[in-house]
Amino acid sequence: MRIATWNVNSVRSRMPRLLPWxxxxxxxVVCLQETKLDNDSFTELLADELAGRGYEFAHHGEGRWNxxxxxxxxxxxDVVLGLPGEPGFPDPEARAVSATCDGxxxxxxxVPNGRTPDDPHYQYKLTWLxxxxxxxxGDAERAVICGDMNIAPTDADVWDPAVFVDSTHVTPPExxxxxxLTKLGLHDVVRDRWPDERVxxxxxxxxxxxHQDLGMRIDLILAAEPVAGRVAAAWIDxxxxKGTAPSDHAPVIVDLDEAPDGNIGPMVPPPSNPKRRPGHPT
Known part of the structure; x- marks a missing residue:
């Protein structure tokens, strides 16, 4: 099984790229974020295209944002829109959808951005998490949580930690x-597979x-131990x-049991002209 997650930063804008991808x-299984469509618009735009490729879908949207x-x-x-008891800002937002896929x-x-550590949105982010x-x-033994976490797990997951001092995405509470989540037994499968790589x-x-590879790793796939044990490949597409009108995020891909493209990570293709932060080993 191939599982992917991708913040497309507007499905409508990314249609010329999403379908060929x-x-x-x-x-x-594909998890999409920041679709920026309501449910009817998503259905009108994609239902036929997805059905023709053999896909079902569940969408939780509110239109302009999220x-x-x-x-x-x-x-x-067993599709569930949202989270039980989720907080709002001020009302619950379209930020989670769950379903059972092949067990x-x-x-x-x-995940909410948080904006700045002194903004009310930051506390909303922590409460939402x-x-x-x-x-x-409740499903820790079979859970796979995919998406834009808006958190870089460690300093190794940002291109220069000094740039992000006093910013969200890297603070200790986040x-x-x-x-x-990882204490539930969920594994960050890309980092497990590439523990020392710049990803x-x-x-x-x-x-x-x-083009300088000055990025962050904030899109994650967290998988329960039995699922993580099946990982054959984990990589960033x-x-x-690249190319014309991309999202600012790249898809994260995890292959379970078999790796159709081989063990080709951690980023495909690798950056051609990366800048290195001081002291970084790669």
Whole structure:
């Protein structure tokens, strides 16, 4: 089974890239974030295209902002929109959708950004992550949580930690909230597979940061121990971040049991002109 997660930063804008990517990579389950569509618009735009490729889908959207989806050709049962008891800002937002896909309880999440540590959105982020942990705890043996976590787990997951001092995504409370998920037995499968590699999934559009590989790893796949033990390959599809009108995120791909493209990570293709931060080994 191939599982992927991708913050597309607007499905409508990314249509010319999303459909060819599905045809090329042939994922069995795809978690999408930041769809920026309501449910009717998502259905109108994609239902026929996805059905023609053998996919079912579940979408949780609110129109202009946020929006998450699960796209699967490995079953899509017991769909749940949102999280039980989730907080709002001020009302609950379209940030999570879960379903059972071939026995796995897959959740696509778009974690709140947090904005700045002194903004009310930051506390909302921490509270929302607590609700995610509570939801995941009930299915911890088969859980696969995929998405834009808006947290870099360690300093190794940002291109230069000094740039992010006093910013969100790297603060101890955010990282502690993320660690609470791993304490359930969930594995960060990309980092497990590539413990010492420079691996990013997001690059700001500005200042040529993608071409210099000045990025962050904030898009994660967290998998229960039985699932993590099946991982044959785990990698960032950096090709999808190249070219015309890309998302600022690249897909994360994990292959279970078999690796159709071989062990080709951690980022494919590797950056051609990366800048290195001082003291970084690679």
């Amino acid at each position: 599905l045809d090329q990579r042939k994922p069995d 929006g998450v989806a699960l796209v699967s050709r490995a079953g899509l049962d 796995l309880r897959v959740t696509s999440v778009y 607590g609700a995610l942990r509570e939801a995941a705890a 990282r502690a909230a993320l660690a609470e 990013f999934s997001y690059w700001d559009y500005r200042a040529g940061r993608f 950096r090709q999808a971040r």
